[in-house]
Amino acid sequence: MKFTQTEKKQLMIYVIIAYGITYALGLLMWYGYGKGIDLSAFPNAQMLYPAAGVMMAYLITRKDDKKLPKAFYIFFVVLTAVMIFCAAASVLFPVNIDIMGAPFSQWMLLLQYAMMGGSIVFWILLLASGKEKRRAYGLNSNQWNTSVLMILLFIGLYLLRFVIASALGGQLSEFGKIMVNPNTWIMFFTVLINFFTVVVAFFGEEYGWRYYLQPLFQKRFGLKGGVILLGCVWAVWHLPIDFFYYTTPDMGLAALVSQFITCITLGLFMAYAYMKTQNIWVPVIIHFLNNNMAVVFSGTYSADVLQNQQIHWGEIPVALVLNLLIFGWVIFLKPFKENNNLQ
Numbered sequence: 209m210k211f212t213q214t215e216k217k218q219l220m221i222y223v224i225i226a227y228g229i230t231y232a233l234g235l236l237m238w239y240g241y242g243k244g245i246d247l248s249a250f251p252n253a254q255m256l257y258p259a260a261g262v263m264m265a266y267l268i269t270r271k272d273d274k275k276l277p278k279a280f281y282i283f284f285v286v287l288t289a290v291m292i293f294c295a296a297a298s299v300l301f302p303v304n305i306d307i308m309g310a311p312f313s314q315w316m317l318l319l320q321y322a323m324m325g326g327s328i329v330f331w332i333l334l335l336a337s338g339k340e341k342r343r344a345y346g347l348n349s350n351q352w353n354t355s356v357l358m359i360l361l362f363i364g365l366y367l368l369r370f371v372i373a374s375a376l377g378g379q380l381s382e383f384g385k386i387m388v389n390p391n392t393w394i395m396f397f398t399v400l401i402n403f404f405t406v407v408v409a410f411f412g413e414e415y416g417w418r419y420y421l422q423p424l425f426q427k428r429f430g431l432k433g434g435v436i437l438l439g440c441v442w443a444v445w446h447l448p449i450d451f452f453y454y455t456t457p458d459m460g461l462a463a464l465v466s467q468f469i470t471c472i473t474l475g476l477f478m479a480y481a482y483m484k485t486q487n488i489w490v491p492v493i494i495h496f497l498n499n500n501m502a503v504v505f506s507g508t509y510s511a512d513v514l515q516n517q518q519i520h521w522g523e524i525p526v527a528l529v530l531n532l533l534i535f536g537w538v539i540f541l542k543p544f545k546e547n548n549n550l551q
Contacts, residue, residue: 209427218265219424225261226416227445230254233295234448240299241452246313248515249298251449252323253291255409258416258445260288266345275344277337280330287326287408294319324405331404346419350487358481362494363501365477369534370505376526386507399500403493410496411488417442417475418482418491431544435479439472446471455517463519466527473531474498480538 211219233250240247263281270276298315305314334347342348349355374383386392403410417438426434446467451460478491502514538544 211424211428214269215424218269221265221268222258222261222416222420225264226258229257229292230445230448233292234452236296236299237448237452240302241457243299243302245299245302246304246311246316247298247453249291249295249313249316249319251453252316252319252409253288253295254449256284256288256291256412258420259412259414260285262416262420273344275341277333277341277345277347280333280337280341280347283326283329283333284408284412287322287330288412290322290326291319294322323408327405327407330408330411346415346488348487349489351485352487355481355485355487355490358485358490359493359497362477362481363497365534366498366501367505369530372530372534382507383505386505389507392504392507396501396504399504402500403496406496407492410492410499414478414488414491414495418478419488422479422482431546432539435476435539435544436472438479439475440468442475443468443471453515455519459517459519462521462524463517465524466519469524469528469531473535476539477535480541480543483543 233254237247237250263285266273266276267278267281267285294315298313298319301315303314304311305317306312334342337347339348370383371380374380421441422435422438424434425438428434429437443464446454447464450463450467451457455463478494481490481494482488499514
């Protein structure tokens with residue numbers, strides 16, 4: 209089924225914002241990396257672009273729709289603009305402040321304040337928009353019994369992958385020590401509470417990928433093909449932070465290939481969870497857990513573990529097989545049968 213003219217216009221607006229801004233700021237990341245500037249603000253800001261792209265597309269093409277949650281959308285777009293400004297300023301006008309004896313970007317600190325304050329306003333405006341508007345634009349919560357099961361299943365699969373990877377790397381005993389360390393579980397529950405103050409970032413991605421782009425791609429390319437294609441475009445979107453944040457440029461290509469594996473396989477599971485529940489908050493929570501459990505169960509209890517990772521080509525085949533076995537199997541389940549109607 210082909211895209212309508214309106215869908216093409218919406219998709220063009222989405223791509224300009226979600227990808228155009230990402231790659232434009234990617235040039236600033238390249239410049240900042242060469243100058244040795246802290247780039248931590250960029251991935252935080254980038255997470256908001258997909259949702260901002262959807263919202264701008266709807267604000268432009270559906271401005272007369274009375275069910276459009278305009279106040280909520282406009283606030284999120286403005287917040288995204290603030291985050292973009294902080295990210296760009298962190299390279300163009302770098303200012304470091306001393307926090308506990310270590311240098312810390314003043315712009316990153318301002319961005320974190322914007323994210324926390326923005327998350328509070330986010331919840332207020334979301335509730336104030338009313339059930340009818342939330343339902344019309346995929347912001348409502350559905351089927352929480354199934355939703356909780358999906359989230360618990362993800363946690364179980366994530367930990368199983370961690371156990372297998374630890375065993376393959378000869379680190380199983382170290383992982384066991386992390387699991388019995390009380391600090392691990394204190395940090396885990398602290399992270400869960402923190403969800404409410406950073407929600408804009410994870411909603412920012414999932415409202416763009418799962419709510420908007422997944423049904424659009426599945427309509428055009430099929431239930432399976434649409435999700436696999438979505439995983440590919442999601443991976444390509446990560447390119448600047450793969451090269452200049454998650455790893456170093458010399459490992460950037462290997463990181464990008466690894467990103468394809470993660471985005472396709474994890475994307476299959478998140479698509480399955482969303483198709484089962486039609487509850488956008490399920491992939492939002494799963495995405496949040498995926499990013500933060502790596503911090504907790506690595507034993508470092510610091511987000512620094514995500515930066516400057518060592519990714520080697522020899523690790524990629526194992527990662528492919530492991531991720532396919534842990535997450536990819538869902539493609540054979542009922543929601544992906546092509547005779548099912550998309551809701």
